[in-house]
Amino acid sequence: MSNYYQSLTDSQLDLELAVLEQQISEFRSKNLTLDMARGKPHSDQVDLSRPLLDMLSSSADFIDKGVDAANYGCPEGLPSARQLAAELLGVAPNRVLVGDSASLSIMYDVIDNAFTRGIGGCEPWYKQGKVTFLCPSPGYDRHFALTASFGIQNVPIELGEDGPNMDEVCRLVETDASVKGIWCVPKYANPTGITYSDEVVRRFASLKPAAPDFRVYWDNAYCVHDLVEPHDELLNIFDALEEAGTTNLVYEFASTSKITIPGAGMSWVAASDDDIAELAAAFSFHRVCPNKMVQLAHVRFLQDAQHVTEHMKKHAALARPRFELVCSKLEAGLGTLGIASWTRPQGGYFISFDGPVGSAQAIVSLAAELGVKMTSAGATWPYGKDPRDTNIRIAPTFPSMEELSQALDVFIVCVKYSAARLEKQSRQA
Secondary structure, eight states, rough: OOOOOSSSOHHHHHHHHHHHHHHHHHHHHTTTOEEEEOOOOOOHHHHGGGGGSOOOOTTHHHHEETTTSSSSSOTTTOOOHHHHHHHHTSSSSSEEEESOOOOOHHHHHHHHHHHHOSSSHHHHHHHHOOEEEEESSSSSSHHHHHHHHHHEEEEEEEEEEEEHHHHHHHHHHHHHOOOOOOOEEOOOOOTTOOOOOOEEEEEEEETTOTTTEEEEEETTTTTTTTOOOOOOOOHHHHHHHHTTTTOSSSEEEEETTTTTTTSSSSEEEEEEEHHHHHHHHHHHTSSSSOOOOHHHHHHHHOHHHHHHHHHHHHHHHHHHHHHHHHHHHHHHHHHHTSSSSEEEOBBSSEEEEEOOOOHHHHHHHHHHHHTTEEEOOTTGGGGGOOOSSOOOEEESSOOOOOHHHHHHHHHHHHHHHHHHHHHHHHHOO
């Protein structure tokens, strides 16, 4: 589709810019304060889990399969919490460690263990010199920030419609011993919403790393966050590992952060028997046990995978209209202009938007001036450097429907104005 602004005469383009500038002035006068910056659940979604708070009381039984949740011990997590996590991830309970709150914390601990103590008998990363992580991009900014905080070199990898460019992944992982890991959000990837194909998952499972301490960091954050039926199916990475005859290759992460109450739940890591034993020993140095009372309340509220599925259908009923609103408004406002594209995910928390080359920073900056807060342009790439300056992450869930509609109106005008300005500048060059 051709770019609409390129088809205009100079006088038509000037008129279009004048109209857009008037709309911008009108939005500026409204003093809006709208937030589409992060993937936070709406308060209605959080309210779905209010009954969780009633699971425990001063008269409640705090015993879970022989473990007293109200005392020290059981550093690997309550038996029922491990069972629930294992059921959701499709692994054995003894291959799961359950921690507190968000999975980012447990990811940090896993990276810290590799950096300070080493993996599988290898030297700690801090003694090895150059350490590299592969970062499918656009991707999750907090992943990239985590490894960067250790001085690890983040290298972007192309992310397609079925997953990372596996030819490039295999080439780097299997020939460069400095490559120690790759970040993956395999189902409803942040921000594109794509789900890795079976072929991609199997190619991950068949990797022959040059570094024995290489691991795939499989952040399955949206494993139960379906918006529509039929939903995307992700091949179980551990089933693929077994099929390939591979062990000690994957750490899988997830949490209840967007299932129940954000920041007040439990997270988990699943891995091989050897890797889990090593992590359990490493974690023992900085924690006696996780918050087992929170875990107990969660397992009594969520119960099992079937109940989680029913609970998540309620989330979907609240989130789906927001995603539909984004796609319908973008289509109505930009669909015929040939200046932008966006994803239409089947689940997860984000929509990935691409404007004209060189436009993303200008769009996000202008939106902020008009009272609409968005994720920083470039955040979906390592070090915040989007090489084409096109990608913007849209997070639809947190605003009300009315607020979201207003924010999108502002956003669309910002996209149009930035695209028209780029065309004007190109003609003046």
